[in-house]
Amino acid sequence: MAGRGAKRPPYHRGNVPATLVTATLELVEQSGVASATMRAVARRVELSHAAATHHFGKLENLLGAAATEVYQRLAATLEEAGTHGEDALARFRSMGCAYIGFAIAHPGWMQLLEHPLLLSQAESEPLVRAARLARDVLQRGLDAGFEDGPMTRHPGGDAAVLAWSTVHGFAKLASTGKLFAVDDADALERAVDALMTSMFFGLRGPVPGVDGEPGTAGSSG
Amino acid sequence: MAGRGAKRPPYHRGNVPATLVTATLELVEQSGVASATMRAVARRVELSHAAATHHFGKLENLLGAAATEVYQRLAATLEEAGTHGEDALARFRSMGCAYIGFAIAHPGWMQLLEHPLLLSQAESEPLVRAARLARDVLQRGLDAGFEDGPMTRHPGGDAAVLAWSTVHGFAKLASTGKLFAVDDADALERAVDALMTSMFFGLRGPVPGVDGEPGTAGSSG
DNA sequence: CATTAATCTTTCCGATGGAAAGATTGGCTG
DNA sequence: CAGCCAATCTTTCCATCGGAAAGATTAATG
Numbered sequence A, B: 001m002a003g004r005g006a007k008r009p010p011y012h013r014g015n016v017p018a019t020l021v022t023a024t025l026e027l028v029e030q031s032g033v034a035s036a037t038m039r040a041v042a043r044r045v046e047l048s049h050a051a052a053t054h055h056f057g058k059l060e061n062l063l064g065a066a067a068t069e070v071y072q073r074l075a076a077t078l079e080e081a082g083t084h085g086e087d088a089l090a091r092f093r094s095m096g097c098a099y100i101g102f103a104i105a106h107p108g109w110m111q112l113l114e115h116p117l118l119l120s121q122a123e124s125e126p127l128v129r130a131a132r133l134a135r136d137v138l139q140r141g142l143d144a145g146f147e148d149g150p151m152t153r154h155p156g157g158d159a160a161v162l163a164w165s166t167v168h169g170f171a172k173l174a175s176t177g178k179l180f181a182v183d184d185a186d187a188l189e190r191a192v193d194a195l196m197t198s199m200f201f202g203l204r205g206p207v208p209g210v211d212g213e214p215g216t217a218g219s220s221g
Numbered sequence C: 001c002a003t004t005a006a007t008c009t010t011t012c013c014g015a016t017g018g019a020a021a022g023a024t025t026g027g028c029t030g
Numbered sequence D: 001c002a003g004c005c006a007a008t009c010t011t012t013c014c015a016t017c018g019g020a021a022a023g024a025t026t027a028a029t030g
Helices: A016-031 A038-044 A049-056 A059-081 A088-105 A107-113 A126-148 A159-176 A185-201 B016-031 B038-044 B049-056 B059-081 B088-105 B107-113 B126-148 B159-176 B185-201
Strands: none
Touching (some): A016 A038, A016 A049, A016 A059, A016 A107, A038 A059, A059 A088, A059 A107, A059 A126, A088 A126, A088 A185, A107 A159, A159 A185, A159 B185, B016 B038, B016 B059, B016 B107, B038 B049, B038 B059, B049 B059, B059 B088, B088 B159, B088 B185, B107 B159, B126 B159, B159 B185
């Protein structure tokens, strides 16, 4: 009678919801977001799909919890990257690179963030709070650049929206590889560097004779 | 036995694949991308799901064909917008606005472009060709700005990547509404205008005393 | 020890994607 | 025109999925 104890784990084990979220993230990263089904996730942790349903109710909620975790990890990555750099501008640049690197390293997670089932989530969900948390990290780095660095606000413009849009868009396009290919890490770094430079100086291009322009006689130091 | 002729349409009707693609786009726009199932699309055109399977093989192919159509319509919209404007810069700006407007007007179509089943598509598919077609339209507008307008290329930078990333990212974030809400058309227009301005002048901001800066002492008429 | 609440499994249902086999139709060859 | 063939479409079937329901097991509480 006690022999089957080793075969099947006991009913009450550790933090099952967290385990399911972790399993979801692993599954998404390994096999793509399309394979993130209630049953597949449950199988991965040796549970019946009904057990997962018990904890999360709907698949939408499980995916939402996993996406929330992704946003939190992204926020942590941005936060960490924001500590590297001499000045505020360099630190913000580091955050942009980190965002793009995160997206390329974990394309499945980025796809999870835009899963069809998550697009109709209510606005007061923790998912949205986590998303705004990640955005706020970027926002703080941007604010530091405004106060400390050479950036100035545009009248009526929202620099955070520009930065977030640019970085997010680039990360998206790069991670899917549908628009341009990013084969080696060197090419990526160069592309990111060019992107950040373009973002700082704008499409109009560098203005000759103005401080901080690349290629001109530097007056800093 | 001729009595049931009116009840069920004949076997051979018009261009069924095109009809299915159209139905897919309608369904996606009305009920979201999650409802774009083989059976639901077939039901909408009074066909069995096996008929749709006969024409497209896998659901992935049907969605891919629909996404290709979206890219083509987007390219046409950009092309049309590129004809409005006094100079190359204004025309390019118009294209950016058109892109964002397209994404906000058809959020379901944008979601379709990033459907989980379409992320693993082969690179030589017509879907990728259509995507690059749309990008090339933007690229041409950008090139015109470089040759005709006040834009200058950055050394090592790819302005098309910047522009596409920025516009795509903003459109994405705006269409999902997760980052900022776009309620009325006026707010959208102001946000787009600010975005395009920011994209042109960069995060560093306008440089006082240089031609074309907004808000400074204008040197033009 | 008895009761209660939480956890997990088994079982069931409707819906889905896809495969298989048969029915229907248009076109093509004799 | 008759007969055959290929394309089109339907019906049927299966494995899987999400979710609901009911029962079994375990932990906590009295």
